[in-house]
Structure formats: C-alpha cells, structure tokens
Amino acid sequence: MNPTHPDIFHATSTIDDGNMSCTYGGEDEVVANRKKFLTKWGLGLEDCVMMDLNHGVSVSVIEESDKGKAMDSCGIDGIQSDSFITSTPGVYLFLLTADCLPLTLYDPGKKVLALVHLSRMTTGGKLVQKTIEVMRNKWEVDAGDILVWGDPSISKSSYKLDFFTEGVDVWGDFVVKMPDGKVSVDVIGFNRKQLLDMGVKENNIDISDIDTFKSSTYFSHYRSSRTGEREGRFVTVAGIKT
Numbered sequence: 001m002n003p004t005h006p007d008i009f010h011a012t013s014t015i016d017d018g019n020m021s022c023t024y025g026g027e028d029e030v031v032a033n034r035k036k037f038l039t040k041w042g043l044g045l046e047d048c049v050m051m052d053l054n055h056g057v058s059v060s061v062i063e064e065s066d067k068g069k070a071m072d073s074c075g076i077d078g079i080q081s082d083s084f085i086t087s088t089p090g091v092y093l094f095l096l097t098a099d100c101l102p103l104t105l106y107d108p109g110k111k112v113l114a115l116v117h118l119s120r121m122t123t124g125g126k127l128v129q130k131t132i133e134v135m136r137n138k139w140e141v142d143a144g145d146i147l148v149w150g151d152p153s154i155s156k157s158s159y160k161l162d163f164f165t166e167g168v169d170v171w172g173d174f175v176v177k178m179p180d181g182k183v184s185v186d187v188i189g190f191n192r193k194q195l196l197d198m199g200v201k202e203n204n205i206d207i208s209d210i211d212t213f214k215s216s217t218y219f220s221h222y223r224s225s226r227t228g229e230r231e232g233r234f235v236t237v238a239g240i241k242t
Contacts, residue, residue: 004149008106008113009092010238012151013037014217019232021096022074031072037235043092045071048237050094052078053117057125059134062086062093082117083131087139092239098219099212101153101187102236103128107141115238118153123187123194124167132198143199150207151236154222156186158213 004010018033019025025033031045038044049062050070060081070078071094084093093115095102101118105128114131116122135141156174160182164175174190177183188207195205212220224231 004104005106005108005147007108007111007240008104008238009041009043009241010104010149010236011041012102012236013234015219015232015234016217017234019219019230020235021233024230024232027074030074034071034235038237041237043237047090047239048092048094049084050078050096051082051084051115051117052080053082053096054080055119055121056080056082057122057127057130059083059085059127059131061134061138062088062091064088064091067091082119082122083114083127083134084116085112085114085131085134085138086240087112089240090242092237095236095238096233097151097153097236098221098224098231098233099154099159101191101207102151103191103207104149104151104236104238105131105135106147107135107139107145108147109145110135110139110141111240112139112141113238113240115236118187118191120166120185120187123190124170126170126194128191129194129198132195132200143195144201146200146204148195148200148205148207150188150191150205152208152210152212152215152218153188154213154220155209155211156184156189158211159185159187159222161185 105114174186
C-alpha cells in the first residue's frame, strides 16, 4: 500500500496478484484473484464497488447500498462510470487499469474521496475537473484542500500513437508530433495541469513515476498489443477507513 493519508485505505495490485478483469480471464479465476488480493488487506468482495468503465465523463456518487456491485461475478451489474466519489467510510472503490491513470482525490477536512479513471478519452473530456466540480457542489470541497495520488500508468515517452484525432486543440502541448512521425500523448501532464487549473496545490499532487509499459510489475495494454504477452488488468482500491 502506498503512503497516502491516515484516513484512507489505498492499495494497488500487481501482475503477481493475477488478472482482475473478466475480459481477460474466466470468472472463477478472476473472482479468486480479487478475493485473494483483498483478503491480504482485511477486505472482502462485499466491501467494494467496481467501476463499469465506458471511457465517458460521468461521475457517480457511491453509497453504502452500492457495496458488492460487479465484484463476485462477470455479470454486468456494475455502475457505468469512470469516476466514483464517496463520503461513506467502509465503502471501497475498485478500479481496473492497464496503462490509464488511476487518480485518487481526498479532502481530509470534508472527508470526501474520489477515484478517477483517466484514459486519453476521459482526460480529453476533462473528467478530473468534472469530478472536482461534483465534490465542490455536493460537499463544498475546496480544491486547495484536495490531496491527489496517481498510481502507475503509461508515460509520455512510451505512449506513442500513429495518429491522434481526439481533440488536439484541447490537448495543446500535451500531444506532440515526434521526428519519427509518431504522436506522443502526455496523459499525466495534461491531468496535472487540469488539477492545477482547478486550484489543487502542486505540493498536494503525488503521481507515480512507474511506467506500466516499461515495468514488468504491472499489466500494460500497450505492451501486450506489441509483444503478444497475455493481457490483464490490475486494480486500484481506495476507501475511507471506518
């Protein structure tokens, strides 16, 4: 578990913990992997809520009654959203990634926690800013009080595409054409700017420098599609302690 804040639980799985996504494994295997990982931290499937990702910009407020959704099977019973917010202790948010940026936001004064899935699509849609707006409107959170942690994700030096057509004007200098004709996409940098633009303090932002493409510790969709290695997803779990 990464050092974060005494109020919150925060943990990230690795390849050694197994694939956590039913898209890339059978139900029995995936559910067993989830159970084993959570048990290490004294949690169960019934404590968590998993995001049903759609690369959109919806933000969902998660309550006690949502616990257990999409956790114990491969059935579609999750909440379709790319950003979860909760103020309920003991509700653990469960996000699968394999290159996208998992970002945890927490206001220790208002005790409001968010977990956000930041792909290039949701980043271009400014989902992290929309999340902060919901935190502000519902709980009167001040962006200057928010603490931010980012888990391993793909870096701009690794994330190179043949073309990029998804809102170049929005991305500005965070999308760069390279000498080899590839386009370098800086998901981390653009989200950091969005946080700062909302009023989050620079010293309150701590984003991992581990590159999922280069690290053999984490699953990487970008790496798998180029090497043929088995694909999978790792998980970020975050919640307010009881």
